[in-house]
Amino acid sequence: MGRFFAAIGRFFSFLFLRRSEDIRRAADEQFTGSPEGIRAAFAIERDALARDFRTLQETVAEVLNIVEDRKQQLTSLDAEEERLLSQVEGALAAAEKAQAENNAEEFERSKAAHGRYSARLAEIDGLQEGISAQVTDLEGGLQRHMMTLTDLKEKLERLPQQEAEAVAEFVSAQKITELNNRLMNAQDSLRESPVAAVQERVKRLSAQARITEKLVGTDVKLQDQEYERLGAQSRSGTDFEALLAARKAKREGVTPEPREATPEQAPDRPQL
DSSP states (O other), rough: OOOHHHHHHHHHHHHHHHHHHHHHHHHHHHHHHHHHHHHHHHHHHHHHHHHHHHHHHHHHHHHHHHHHHHHHHHHHHHHHHHHHHHHHHHHHHHHHHHHHTTOOOHHHHHHHHHHHHHHHHHHHHHHHHHHHHHHHHHHHHHHHHHHHHHHHHHHHHHHHHHHHHHHHHHHHHHHHHHHHHHHHHHHHHHHHHHHHHHHHHHHHHHHHHHHHHHHHTHHHHHHHHHHHHHHHHHHHHHHHHHHHHHHHHHHTTTOOOOOOOTTTTTTOOOOO
């Protein structure tokens, strides 16, 4: 049973922590998601620092009043000590006089006064020592508090500049990011635009044209036509040479040797 309740406790603790983390993230997003959020964060920080500054300032003022009161006590004790020392001297002088005059009553009165004055002097010495030590401690604390006050004051004075820099940096980064996103979207739009489609189509057609040009040289019909043209040119050249040889032989009275007819040459074609 104990393990069951422990498991339930861990479950609710996990839910609480998770909820707390979600709240913290949401709060951070509020402060870091816009210039207004940044200004709000700095406003909260400024209010907190100002509150700490005022609280510490009040504390320092109270401590300073205590130090001044203690120093005033020391001044009063010093003055009382001076009076008591004079009174001690007076009591001793009176005791000496009474002793010389054999005045026992005056002697005892002087002796009792001397005892009171001496006891008070001893008491004052203890008070002076304690108050002096307290003043020293308080003044040391005052010095530390004053340093803290100075630090808080500097932080308060720097906050406006820090706020302006943070907002400017955020806006600059945000604008640069937006510009880059627009440029990337513009590039995507160009790739998807009709002009891009036309260019892509022309590119494909050009490639196809180059391929068909290469295929033209291997077409069978075109090859037959080309070979027929070359054969006709070759045959025409051969017949012309034969005619020239026959005419030359006729002029010289020599009978030329008959040439074998080519397959393309008709057998009953008249010879000139």
